[in-house]
Amino acid sequence: MARTEDGSAGWRDWGPYVAERAWGTVREDYSADGDAWEFFPHDHARSRAYRWNEDGMAAFSDLKQTWCLGLSLWNGRDAILKERMFGLAGPQGNHGEDVKEYWWYLDGTPTHAWNTWRYHYPQAEYPYADLIATNAARGRLEPEYELVDTGVFDDGRYWVVGVDYAKDSPHDLLMRITIENAGPEPATLHVLPTLWFRNTWSWGYEVEKPSLRLDGERIVGAGPSGALALRGEGAPEALFCDNETNTARLFGATAGESPAYPKDGINDHVVDGAATVNPEHTGTKAALHYTVELGPGESRVIRVRLTGTEATPAALGEQELGPGFDAVVEQRATEADAFYSGLPNAPTDPDEARVLRQAFAGLLWSKQYFHFNVDKWLDGDPGGPPPPPGRGGVRNGQWRHFDADDVILMPDPWEYPWFAAWDLAFHCVTLAHIDPAFAKAQLILLLREWYMHPNGQLPAYEWNFSDVNPPTHAWAAIQVFLIDGGTDFGFLARILHKLLINYTWWTNSKDKDEDDLFEGGFMGLDNIAPLNRSTLPPEVGTLEQADSTGWMASYALDLLEIALRLARRDDVYEDVAVKFGEQFLRIAGSANSSGMWDDADAYFYDVLHLTDGREVPLKVRSLVGLVPVVASLAYDEPGVRTIPEFRQVLNQYLVKHPELGASFHRRRIGDEQVYLLAMVSPERLTRILKQVFDTEGLLSDHGIRGVSAYHREHPFTVEVDGVEASVDYEPAESTSPLFGGNSNWRGPVWFPLNALLIAALQHYESHGETGVRIEDPLGSGNALTPGEAADDLSRRLISLFLPGPDGRRPADARYPLLSADPRWKDNIFFYEYFDGDTGQGLGASHQTGWTAMVAHLILTRRR
Template identity: 65%
Template sequence: MSEGGGAGAGEGAEARRMAEVEVAGWRDWGPYLAERAWGTVREDYSADGDAWRSFPHDHARSRTYRWNEDGMAGFCDLDQRWCLGLALWNGVDPILKERMFGLSGPEGNHGEDVKEYWWYLDATPSHSWNTWRYHYPQAAFPYERLVEENAARSKLEDEFELVDTGVFDDGRYWIVTVDYAKASAHDLVMRVGVENAGPEAATIDVLPSLWLRNTWSWDVDPGVVPSLRAEDGDVVVTLPDEERLRLRVDPASDVRPDELLFCDNVSDSARLWGEAPLSPYPKDGIGDHVVSGLDTVNPEQVGTRSAVRFRLDVPAGETRTVVLRLSRSEEEDTGADSLSVLAERRREADEFYAGVIGRDVPADEAVVARQAFAGLLWSKQFFHFDVRRWLEGDPTAPPPPPGRGAIRNGDWPHLVSHDVILMPDPWEYPWFAAWDLAFHCVTMAHIDPGFAKQQLVLLLREWYMHPNGQLPAYEWDFSDVNPPIEAWAALRVYEIDGSRDQAFLGRVFHKLLMNFTWWTNNKDHGDNNLFEGGFMGLDNIAPVDRSTLPPAVGVLEQADATAWMATYALHLLEMALVLTDRDPVYEDVATKFFEHFLSIAASANDAGLWDDADAFYYDVLHLADGRDVPMRVRSLVGLVPVTASLVLEGTRAPALTEFMQRARVFLERNPQTRQAIHAGDGVARDETLLALVPPERLRRVLGGVFDESRMLSPHGIRSISAWHRENPFTVEVAGTTATVDYEPGESTSGLFGGNSNWRGPVWFPLNALIIESLRRYDVSLDRSHTIEYPAGSGEQHTLGEIADDLSARLTSLFLSVDGAPRPSDARYPLLSEDQHWRDNIAFYEYYHGDSGQGLGAAHQTGWTAIVAHLILTRSR
């Protein structure tokens, strides 16, 4: 199946819907609205590049966004011409609750951090069904206290969270649930339920909101400006292409609306800058009207922002529901009852996921997988960024400050994005990241392989990939370097999709050839097959900032960068061999990557990265004065080499005459490279294992890793060995002493990485890659090849059994065993034990290396969602 379509493994109506998803337009409308657009690089027009201060949260309600919109529980179309979301007011907050609140990077004692509680409970890949849940305090939201308390805390202290303020005590909060269901591709039902969890009756304003993204303020001649207006109690949308939409209150609502409110999606210039108003009814007009009773909404009921206001009085423990319906005018009368549509789409979602997850997966793990998929689907966002236009400025705005291109992204003027992309996190990381996206796609392939393939192809297109072959990292610095795992992701997506779509594989392969060449030309300083690369996604796991080491100090040859390139060569080799089935010409390029892998593996093992005494791989700093300093930090950096493995099927050999002949010649001329080739003696004896870490060396490496007092935690492999708790590593570089020790939780260092902490917490992506590689070793090795696991236990296990246990340890982060709190939320009994909270799973960025408590971004479902992939692929 081509990458444009792709039916998942699910069953029933949703699976059939996915087979026609492109033709029928089921993806035209989806949860593509970001949850934060303020504080992003795109909205930063400052002279110093301080994005957080350039567009703070305080501006968000009043200032028009240039590139995309944000909101709560939002849907929009593929071009984000219109947005549908939710606003709330508890009667005491100083502002309308239109978006999630959190601290900017400089405000948090561990970096940016959202201070709200909401969850993505369900979603289908066609977005025929989506469910979102939010807990909103009935007391005044403690905006100032959250800022002040966190500002007063050091990096040695925990973050001060919303639950710490006491606003949820006595159950005084609203449980807000938003369900979306499509009667057809362009006929959307929105149901908002508000439950009063408190001990007494309370009142809340619920304001489903429909607005238009401002696309008309940035050009001298904007053309036809879209509009909203009231008509017979509905909100009617007229778009520039004359398409019309209608938002109406459904008869299924418990109450009728109190009023329809309209303002303009233009900045409140008087409030923000003390300038003449652009409109008497600016962007914050609805909020000011609801909260303060001001005359800031248009009495003519026209504009580009609107809200349907319901004022609900809800007794304790009861729920009130409002239902709305948005549809294209010509498709308005589908004849389908809204409540029936909601019930039917929920039933179809159950049917679909029963097929995806399977009936042999334990019920509690199935819940984890389904919510992980939901978080992934809700993390799709419309991402709009024209870098050249951003650098040069808009014709209707003042020119950007001089030297803007020198601050960031000046070398990427070709990059133009106007796409729906899977984001790492809709609030803390509301922008694409190349290697994050690769992990997203592997999990997505289980439910929507067509979309997964489209995403992998997208970043390889000429309007993303640099002309020199580099892939853009992320908007904060497109020139930064992420691990090159796109080939791995493409292969896994290809396999999950049934190993049929060689056209997709070939399309990816051709672009990755350019990227591989960029790596070899730019990150192999000594042309010795030992690679640099910078932080490589592992942020501050090293004692020095690996991205900014001056050449005058020396060159850092990295164990992980070298291993990533070995892995890259193996994956391109595997791709080339697969593609020989349709075109023998690929056999020739397969030889190139076979030889390249063997050369890299030989250098990694024989040129200083391997420490035989410690049985581990380390970075080596080559100082300008001629000294070599091994960075003896036992961390994931030294474990990435374990992921560089590939099983070659012996049955393919007879058809690969030229490849086999060239391989023999190369090995005869380079006998030192043979150590990376291992004849199969396990389950499949006709297979050959290519591995950077030889099996006998692997046993020694893993012996230390699988020690529970070192790298093996109850919930997966730690990022750094707990051995460093008592044995910190110290090195002097350029007159400065740098130290690495074991930090199981949030980072106490200001070194590059901020709150992206790799110095101890458990992190899912590399755990998943290690698990996968252990399975490959297991297939090739004899059953007698066992390892003591855990170290010191006296129990011997195969690598396959160990892979299963590691997978189970990671999954256990989200499970309650014998009534105990799930480890990821155990710090707060409210989240892990209360009946209103405990079934709502948060997928954090990383997890405490000792306790398993979730840390970092609270909605990093983008890559932590790979737990669903682990659940579906674990041996049973």
Template identity: 55%
Template sequence: MSNPERERMAPPDQTPDHNPDHTPGQTSARAGRAPAALKEHANPWYRWGPYLSERAWGTVREDYSGDGTAWEAFPHDHARSRAYRWSEDGLGGICDVEQRLCFALGLWNGRDPILKERIFGLTGNEGNHGEDAKEYWWYLDAVPSHSWLRWRYHYPQRQFPYEQLVSENQRRSREEPEFELLDTGIFDENRFWIVEADYAKADPDDMRIRVRITNPGPETETLHVLPTVWFRNTWSWEEGGEKPRLATAGGDTIGMGSMVLQAAPGPDGSMPRQLYCDNDTNTERLYGVPSGAAFPKDGINDHVVHGAATVNPAHEGTKAAFWYQVTVAPGETVELSLRLAPNAAPDAFGPAFDQVLHQRKQEADTFYAELAPAGTSDEDAMIMRQGFAGMIWGKQFYNYDVAKWLSGDPGQPPPPPGRQHGRNAGWRHLDASDIMSMPDPWEYPWFAAWDSAFHAVALAHLDPEFAKYQLLLLCREWFQHPNGAIPAYEWAFEDLNPPVQAWAALQVYNIDGRRDLEFLTRVFSKLVLNFTWWVNREDEEGRNLFEGGFLGLDNIGPIDRSHLPPGYRLEQSDATAWMAFYCLNLLEMARELAAQNPAFDDLVVKFLEHFALISEAMHDNDLWDEQDGFYYDMLRRPDGSSEPLRVRSMVGVIPLFATKALPKEDFARVRRLSKSFAAMPEHQVVPGTDGMVGVGVAAHGRTRRILPHLFDEQSFLSPYGLRALSKWHADHPFSVELPGWTATVGYEPAESSTGMFGGNSNWRGPLWMPLNYLVLRTLEDYHANLGDAVKMEYPTGSGRQCTAGEIAEDLRQRMLALYRRGPDGRRPAFGWIDQFQHDPHWRDNLLFYEYFHADNGAGLGATHQTGWTGLLAEMIARPTAHQAEVRS
């Protein structure tokens, strides 16, 4: 049996390289092309993967309402009965790269009013802190080829408290914590099922599936397990759409055209029943209109739960399930075995079945052992592995043709007329059908531009070709707007995310060995278009002071930065600094490309010139406050007056990122060729070590003023990284007077008490991983330029002098401490949840949260935000230079 982690990395038209010295993540420039848009080039190991979301209801794509209320337009209650237009969902599922055929688990504890076919959670308007999944599941393991995947879920044995979760969270205020499933007491006495699904590929199209069911409770219980296959509904939207067919192919086999699902007998030796219906909407239940399908989508649900005659006795349809009923004694585990493959086999579940699972697990162990740097502890190796597993499970099928969505399908009622001028109306060109890295498969089952950039940096250690594909994808003509804009996220493609794509592309290029110049050239040419769009769109007065709105930072200030009162403008410290950062990263790309092609020299000069103009604007205008030693946004009023928004937040820290070290000879050469850059004041130029010269948008003296704020434990520095808002504001809230109201911001270390950008927008105080990560890598750049000679007090007031490299390593250790067990045996990220801290059924299953309590480290927000919190795994796979020196 071949090793897919080696084979997937070989070009599709060449023999796989079985080099025993192979290192994970080191591939050729042509290796393992990612799927979907280039399906004809995709490595076969990508054909099947964890591309099936945990939620497709409540998304923008499925919203055909007149008022854009996506959560209410397609609620959870509709999901079991209504066919999805754009994608599918399921429990711990997989599908093919085009999501034509899907497989997932269905469960029923004998007490719930519905089958458990998808994860339940609150909508944005139901939760006191916004949308929130109210279940417990984990992505425990995965490898890039998807030849080995492991998923785990805890399902209550008593009736699931759907109504209680909704009503109690609606009752609670923003000042109260969310009411979680554990809070209901439903898991008391271990009265729940542990359901684990392992997937192992014997070859690219032969998937062996093992489902383990454990009863940790005190009594013998029965669980209904329904491994389910179905076709995504592609036939209802176009007149004459061809409808595929599932049908029985024997007592143990469901046939589905070119594939079959084969089932082994249950623990009692009996074969499970086969149940069939159609993946079509039950219009009678939802709308009181007779259904076009005799056995619609919820037929299996109604038959199992209510005994209704709602499954097809002819054993055919477009959705089918094997129905196991397993009775498990306390403390025991039973196993179910299935095989998804091109053909049924009489000996499908013999010793060879177990051998495939065993070998793929061993290969995954080897893959991650090679990925961990020497000296990595077992605990850090586990954190890294589960973090990367979540990122692989976050690879999702994303399907969205905006023109069709706006105009409606021929076979369906037309959308409301106002839709033509509403959400995403200016993005008719966007036509996606791709595998994309999502922030998470439930709370954010859609891409976000700057999230994707951070994902790519982490994924580059696992699968650099997929990481590069993600960065290129948003710049392809079916994503990037003809005017150069990159879509932000599906709720509003026209919103702006920080332009971090160039930085991420350089990081991926470096991690992949600095050799794929074709990738660098392709992404550079598209990002130049995007940079030009920013300059033309977001610098209203041509002063090189940029606006841009919320820029992903939501509630970071006292006012909604995207919706100002009429006549007001906001010159943004962060937007301007992001553009300087963008300049420097495009400059670095141009320098790299110019080494092979001198034609790029002109662009080196161009971006240094533009960087100098932005630096001058930040230096000479009002964004810098000399008294406070900090950068602030500047509010311009209609009467010509202005006011700095004196909020000490990450907005004023971002200028530190716009720093670059240049070889002295390049620096001198470019100065001779340029004008604005040549005139940069000396205090923005810092001679470094090894013939390097550092330039920065924040002058050296200003950097020295900002860093004491950043390193102050009573300001930004927390035990677990850097706060988004200075703790100084706990005693010094900031207010600004606007027409008819007063806007105020104060320090909030956890959930925000304002719903300015929706209930789950909480940038006001918590610790967020991406900006912490950028600070860490910026400090590494400082150290690379300045060396050991330059030291700073860290923490502020401690009297301890440290190099920038030592500070970067300390920040890394603080962030990793979120998930490491402390002396008391507790992981800070698990907060006050005792089961997560101590119970052996829970404690080593990691949840990667969206953000963290800035004072105690408790995980908050989305519970599976492995996307950018997965940077923790990257920090283990790529420690700081200082740590590498210590280990060596």
């Protein structure tokens, strides 16, 4: 793997950095009311130039996305080319936005010398109108109407389209397209590998317009990143237009003169035979048009090659698209096999190996070019109309410093084609197993001055940078540091210096009463509470949150651990360790002595402090009350022996404040002392975990639920400001309109909190014999140590993706086509969350952001 994985210059210059959706995003929304879905709908995408970034299918680009190479298809029946994945906008779906396509990321390596993608495209007319109308007619109590429900895949009438990318050198990209007719009859498919330049020239800045032109059998281009040449085997028809808005179609004649050959010119020419492609064979968007006719079960391979300046086609000679092409592709595939089989603790079971490989593949394919200058977005471009008044009041008006122009790991390339702060932390932990350098760079990126607010807040996500995500950055930094070998102390120091600022922002802005009990709003858990925790009017009261307080206790411990590791090498960090040791003890002491802890229920709850003086605990048994369990840190005597000030001052502090000693535990193992700092004492942990590992409570066959099944029969209801709000157990899609209804924390299984709970149980295990024993499951008589219980949770989560006794993967068991058909069943979806009763995958279907943590669990579990 030396040629592709050695980190040498240039290998990461080209990659799958193109989103599956750029329409309907905040960046493209220039409306007065912030309705991004309506301002730039799917119907505009084929005809309207994007301002900030591009989208496409199986698409590659350079790091700054000056150009893109992707795939377009037409089955001869659709009204439009298939250039991007279709899905419902947020208001169109009965459970929010939802992509309505079936594609998979099957493989990839960190430098993108090898990437594999697969798509199933109906041979019948794609049912755009049916999907929109039928979902609109369904309510929140009904399931989503999916593409497979329409019958377009019946009798195998679809195309299997595979794309393999392989690099022979950093700027020499081989694209192998494989087409298979899965249907019972002969069929025709139009295949159009397409190269285009991102439109940077239409916005009123002094930017030279790039160009593409036909030069013999090749499409050649000159753009910001240098010369390009695209060649396809055989004799495809070369089609050219411009990546510019068709103003005549979208806005009418009054919008100004439309380009002669606009962005949708190739679409209109192929579908309708219109004279909308440039006969001079020049433009900024070009396609190689193949017409493929195949009988039942037949397949064909199309070879395409894109080369940069230093890998000119002339130098390639006969090897350009001949035997040398196939040799490179096969070599890269073989190298990828060796790379993954050589990972430490790599699984030998072929089903687990497949899950691992595809989880990493999705994570790598979710790298996307993210471009967003909020200052320019708020004020408008010189070449465009002025933005509507009050634009900064709609969203992100206080983030003018924000200026992103980077490749970032996204949660999902269609539903969430933008970064989210706490999602990114989990992405990096998993990615560190195969690309620790990139994982570290991503964690540092969000702390840079063009992301972090001057007040210290980290941007949450583009819909509202000011929202509050859980502070998981420090935890992720420690995990990445350890996975990378535990030697990059410079990385830890860079992280710590910036997170000190962020921690201060938290204490200044989310501890209203300065009592070490924290607020924060929804905290990433969307609708888990009976009310929207982000919009509680101040005249009603204040909500002190068990999860926010638990997160801050955990944050203090994470910063303490970083400081301790650095202090062993540089005593300047010793007093930083002292600070966060004391900070943790104060937060833990406040939480345990306040109304958050309900001793009768043995659980932590949010507490609503009303302005009339009443205190109302929100008694919902949910992940909110489990976050305090996450706040734990074990360390041993050798780990602090060289840090005498930390040991001395912390002991003195506990002497002065003996009431805080319940969160500090000593235990001798052999000749050494082992210490445990934990917000939840071993005694309380034992009581809480009885509910966690109860199958009638939080434990499901596939992990810990968001809300206890106890609330199936015992809903919680509270009246706030004259309005009654409630929470019951909802194992699948949400019936609540909170947060758009496109995610549900009221019963399903989610990976992030499960992964953190597993890590916390491992901390308790490393403290030795704490006396904690967990009956797993409750009533079984099976008493486990915390570490053994963590192993069991890992097993349950991993089982979501493994064939069960019936051969079906629980996450895909709803549809026999997906879970049993030979062409489908080994292509794995990584869903956003999972039914709390059945394990069926729900929400976004390509959430190989934090759901990719299944790979982390496979590699780190005890065998």
